[in-house]
Amino acid sequence: MRDEGLEELVKQELGGRPGLSEKPMFGGWAFLLNGNLLCGAREDGMLVRLGKGNDGWALALPGVVQMIMGERRMQGWVRAGAAAYSDDALRRRLIGAALAFVETLPPK
Numbered sequence: 001m002r003d004e005g006l007e008e009l010v011k012q013e014l015g016g017r018p019g020l021s022e023k024p025m026f027g028g029w030a031f032l033l034n035g036n037l038l039c040g041a042r043e044d045g046m047l048v049r050l051g052k053g054n055d056g057w058a059l060a061l062p063g064v065v066q067m068i069m070g071e072r073r074m075q076g077w078v079r080a081g082a083a084a085y086s087d088d089a090l091r092r093r094l095i096g097a098a099l100a101f102v103e104t105l106p107p108k
Helices: 004-014 086-101
Strands: 020-025 028-033 036-042 046-048 065-070 071-078
Touching: 004 028, 004 036, 004 046, 004 086, 020 036, 036 086, 046 086, 071 086
Parallel strands: none
Antiparallel strands: 020 028, 028 036, 036 046, 046 071, 065 071
């Protein structure tokens, strides 16, 4: 299910950056940069793509867990719960790290 409040927080962080697009995905709302999935907003938290091997620091934070789709652990992806994403500085840090990783990927 969608979380429009979280969607708005993410939109504010991302601003009107070139190459940004949005669409419904995974039962929530997804944000893409140059066609690459960047992050998402759902009622169960903010999904953030940090890249394989880049997520250890985030997983050490309270309220941040590895993303699981079905029974599969998604390496390089984390889910930040409400307590984590409602912290402005932490939300900015997570989204900034996602941008830094996704900007290294070739456009789709």
